[in-house]
Amino acid sequence: MSIRGTEIKIQGLTHRYTPRSPVTFNRVDLESPSGEALAIIGRSGCGKSTLLHILAGILKPTEGRVLLDGKSVEAPSPRWVMMFQAPHLFPWMTVTQNVGVGLSFGRWSKKEIQERVTEAINLVELQDYAQKNTQDLSGGQQQRVALARSLVMEPELLLLDEPFSALDAFTRASLQKDVRSIAKRLGFNIVIVTHDIDEAVIMADRAVIMAGSPGSIVDEFEVDLPDPRDRADPVVQKLRAELMARFQSAVRAKGGVPAMEEEVQ
Amino acid sequence: MSSPVASSGGAVAAGWYKHPAVQQLGWAIAGISILVALWTLFGYYIAGNPKTQSFASFGFIPTMHAFPELWELGKLQSAVMVSTYRLGAGLAIAVAIGVPVGILMGRVKRFRELSNSPFQLLRMVSPLSWMPIAVYVYATWDGAIIFLIAMAAVWPVMFQTAAGLSKVDPAWFKVARNLGASSTQMLTRIIIPAITFDVLSGIRLALGVAWIVLVPAEYLGVTSGLGYAIQDARGTLSYHWLTAMVMTIGAIGYCLDSILVLLIKRFSWHRGG
Numbered sequence: 412m413s414i415r416g417t418e419i420k421i422q423g424l425t426h427r428y429t430p431r432s433p434v435t436f437n438r439v440d441l442e443s444p445s446g447e448a449l450a451i452i453g454r455s456g457c458g459k460s461t462l463l464h465i466l467a468g469i470l471k472p473t474e475g476r477v478l479l480d481g482k483s484v485e486a487p488s489p490r491w492v493m494m495f496q497a498p499h500l501f502p503w504m505t506v507t508q509n510v511g512v513g514l515s516f517g518r519w520s521k522k523e524i525q526e527r528v529t530e531a532i533n534l535v536e537l538q539d540y541a542q543k544n545t546q547d548l549s550g551g552q553q554q555r556v557a558l559a560r561s562l563v564m565e566p567e568l569l570l571l572d573e574p575f576s577a578l579d580a581f582t583r584a585s586l587q588k589d590v591r592s593i594a595k596r597l598g599f600n601i602v603i604v605t606h607d608i609d610e611a612v613i614m615a616d617r618a619v620i621m622a623g624s625p626g627s628i629v630d631e632f633e634v635d636l637p638d639p640r641d642r643a644d645p646v647v648q649k650l651r652a653e654l655m656a657r658f659q660s661a662v663r664a665k666g667g668v669p670a671m672e673e674e675v676q
Numbered sequence: 677m678s679s680p681v682a683s684s685g686g687a688v689a690a691g692w693y694k695h696p697a698v699q700q701l702g703w704a705i706a707g708i709s710i711l712v713a714l715w716t717l718f719g720y721y722i723a724g725n726p727k728t729q730s731f732a733s734f735g736f737i738p739t740m741h742a743f744p745e746l747w748e749l750g751k752l753q754s755a756v757m758v759s760t761y762r763l764g765a766g767l768a769i770a771v772a773i774g775v776p777v778g779i780l781m782g783r784v785k786r787f788r789e790l791s792n793s794p795f796q797l798l799r800m801v802s803p804l805s806w807m808p809i810a811v812y813v814y815a816t817w818d819g820a821i822i823f824l825i826a827m828a829a830v831w832p833v834m835f836q837t838a839a840g841l842s843k844v845d846p847a848w849f850k851v852a853r854n855l856g857a858s859s860t861q862m863l864t865r866i867i868i869p870a871i872t873f874d875v876l877s878g879i880r881l882a883l884g885v886a887w888i889v890l891v892p893a894e895y896l897g898v899t900s901g902l903g904y905a906i907q908d909a910r911g912t913l914s915y916h917w918l919t920a921m922v923m924t925i926g927a928i929g930y931c932l933d934s935i936l937v938l939l940i941k942r943f944s945w946h947r948g949g
């Protein structure tokens with residue numbers, strides 16, 4: 412499997428859910444080069460999920476557009492796959508069937524599907540569970556199945572909406588590392604939405620800070636760290652502290668209440 | 677799911693009577709035996725009492741004699757065939773209408789809000805009260821009876837389907853669409869497997885209602901079917917034929933229901949249910 416990334420250009424994106432509801436975010440511009448892992452951090456309700464849904468083509472923006480490699484995103488497509496907080500697996504299918512479901516929607520031969528599914532299952536290290544019912548898997552294993560189900564489509568862009576927040580700390584940490592290393596190895600883009608500063612530091616090449624109401628991107632931060640990243644590493648911790656400080660001052664500058672350390676984790 | 681007994685081959689051979697399926701069957705046979713024993717006793721009681729002696733053939737033993745007689749005459753086969761045909765056709769219509777409309781109710785909020793009251797109202801009409809209208813509208817008795825069965829059976833199928841769909845995780849649709857599902861694939865690969873359990877539960881309820889409606893519907897004018905056979909037996913004072921027909925109705929209903937229970941087990945992905 413080798414996947415290329417895509418160049419993301421978000422231009423003047425404005426969204427309101429209904430004509431009468433408040434503007435969720437206003438004139439957001441954002442670019443991300445091919446192969447980058449980008450984190451969007453911000454407090455609850457600032458419009459992160461909304462932005463991600465628009466990127467995935469699930470939601471239409473009120474104004475502005477999203478360009479991927481210069482082409483406007485108009486509808487959902489297996490080329491940009493979104494992963495949610497919960498795995499949302501299909502419980503009447505085995506692990507293998509779940510992973511292969513996207514390919515089975517398209518025009519792939521049985522053999523091709525089988526090969527790619529096996530490869531994806533190996534990638535997330537679930538070989539021993541391939542024929543299991545997904546309901547018999549742990550939360551972390553289920554999220555791995557969801558990851559394999561997305562990766563098997565060989566997307567150019569993986570959109571992650573707080574994908575590990577429902578998992579325990581150990582599972583979360585190992586999945587964060589895994590997703591980053593897989594993305595770097597295969598070359599696809601990641602956009603991850605999170606309110607976990609640690610997650611941004613471990614997974615992203617760059618973090619943008621969203622704040623205010625209506626939300627906008629108020630700051631950005633290069634996460635210039637070598638791989639593999641270990642959160643116990645003093646260099647990682649130092650960068651984490653810096654990002655936290657930047658986040659706090661950005662929120663304060665927007666007139667928001669400065670976030671407590673615990674609140675943002 | 678798999679019991680510890682079933683998982684080791686040796687244990688199955690040695691303690692086969694401990695197997696849950698065998699035990700279940702054992703209890704079923706014991707229960708039916710008690711019923712038959714009570715019935716036999718009752719038969720002896722009415723046969724021994726001069727006041728009720730003329731009804732002695734209601735007993736279990738005379739009833740057992742009735743089966744070969746009815747079989748010889750071909751009455752049993754034809755009654756069963758005709759009635760199950762009506763039941764099957766009525767149920768098929770109920771499923772053909774109930775499932776799509778139920779899906780629509782579950783998926784489209786406007787339609788659900790619009791249709792809920794009229795459907796609830798129609799559902800509460802006793803199916804047999806459509807009889808005069810059905811007879812007027814349909815040229816044949818078969819048509820009228822099938823209409824009545826469909827009318828009785830459509831509601832459980834429809835409402836269970838809709839309820840099943842409303843329990844479906846809406847993110848499944850988002851995920852499937854994102855992975856490239858067409859609307860047909862969304863229906864056949866996501867919606868239908870997700871709600872098969874509920875549809876089958878609805879059909880099981882529908883079967884119960886339909887089977888209950890069928891017999892009285894056949895009392896009212898037709899000259900074939902199990903309901904008619906009961907009427908006919910009463911008219912000719914062949915009480916053992918009457919009880920044989922009643923038993924047949926019970927046995928067929930029980931078998932059909934058991935088949936659906938098996939299907940529901942087979943197609944259920946719900947855990948602990």
Ligand SMILES: Nc1ncnc2c1ncn2[C@@H]1O[C@H](COP(=O)(O)OP(=O)(O)OP(=O)(O)O)[C@@H](O)[C@H]1O
Pocket residue numbers: 428429432435453454455456457458459460461462606
């Ligand atoms: N379907 C919807 N209809 C109307 N308003 C919505 C809808 N979804 C979200 N909103 C509103 O839009 C704003 C942004 O929501 P969004 O879910 O994008 O926030 P978020 O940054 O992802 O928050 P969180 O971190 O809690 O997930 C919120 O004020 C929310 O109330």
Ligand SMILES: [Mg+2]
Pocket residue numbers: 459460461572
């Ligand atoms: Mg969100």
